[in-house]
Every structure is written in structure tokens, then in C-alpha cells.
Amino acid sequence: MIAPILKGKKVILKPMEPKHAQARYKWYNDPKVARYQDFGSPSEEKLKQAIIKRRKSDDSLPLVIFTENNELIGEIQLREISHRHKSAKLGINIGETNFWNKGYATDAIKTLCKYYFNKLKYNRIGLSLLPNNIAAVKCYQRCGFKKEGISRKAFYSNGKFHDDLNMSLIKDDYKKIKITKIIWQNKLMKN
């Protein structure tokens, strides 16, 4: 899928390019970033080839996240895009950990959702994550994602099976969030 350039309040999302493999390699080998995920141990060359493949594929939308000061801090991707069911899966990493807890992931997710629901007119974004990844759960909930349930022992890591938490955001919920926001803004203006 052709990747756009999207501007949020704090971030700019740009198409992922092969030159970004170096940064991804660093992020995936940072234990803090990799803690709740299973990246395997891909080489920088393998990551580069994966970017080339995904850029050509019709079922993924790989983007990198820049700050307003043009610092490359992470990646956000849609995978398994189904044009038939108008759905996709979301993944995000703020690889530069000194940028954590500053609202960058929230803004990146909101910016991509706006494009996905309003411009592409798709209907559902799903994801799964480890339930103890509290920062990620909070961040997704703030963007309107709802918990759907648990896939029992679906994730194998460090010699153990773990439960996976499934979350999703659908277009109807997304519209409701926007309407609530407008009502609140109107209330604030009147007061």
C-alpha cells in the first residue's frame, strides 16, 4: 500500500525506507524495547530486506515516526491489511526510550487512525499484546481501543507460553470519540 506522509500534533509519520534498517536494528536489540515482544534476532540486512518487501506489499503500511524537530524515534505499522474486510493489525515501537511517556505514541496512533478511518474509510484496527505491557495498554485505551479478550497461551517467549490480550478500535467507536470531543469543546466554549 502506498505510504503517505502524515502530520500529527507532535509527530510526523513518513514512509519507512531501507535506510531506516539501522535504527530498527538498534531498537530491536534494546532489551527495554524488546521486553514485551518477540522480534527474534534479525540482522540489519534482514530488516532492510523486510522493509523492501513490505513497501511493495499491498497488505502492509510501514511508517517511521519523527518528532517535530526531525528526530527519528520509532515506527508504526499496519499489517495484514484486508481490503475485503476493511481491517488491519497495528504495531508500534518508540525505539528511542528517552522519548517515552511524552505522548509521542498516543499522537502517532491517533494520527494514523485519522488517516485510516477518515481517508481510507476502513472499519477496524486490531492488535494483540502482553497484558502486563501497561504503558501500551494505557496508550491504546487513550486512543479509543477496547479490550476484546484473551487468547490463552498464544505467545511463546523465554521458554514460556503467555496469554495475549486482544484489543480493537472500530469505526463506530472512533466516530463516537470524535463526537464526544466536539460536544466537550462546545461546552467549554459556552462556559
Ligand SMILES: CC(C)(COP(=O)(O)OP(=O)(O)OC[C@H]1O[C@@H](n2cnc3c(N)ncnc32)[C@H](O)[C@@H]1OP(=O)(O)O)[C@@H](O)C(=O)NCCC(=O)NCCS
Ligand atoms: C508502549 C509505547 C509504544 C508507549 O509509548 P509512549 O510514547 O511512551 O506512550 P505515551 O507517552 O503516549 O503514553 C504512555 C502512557 O503509559 C503510561 N505508563 C508508562 N509506563 C507505565 C507503567 N510502567 N505503569 C503504568 N503506566 C505507565 C504513561 O504514564 C502514559 O500514560 P498517561 O499519559 O496517562 O500518564 C512505548 O513504551 C514502547 O515503544 N515500548 C516498547 C515497545 C512496545 O511495547 N510496543 C507496543 C507493543 S504492542
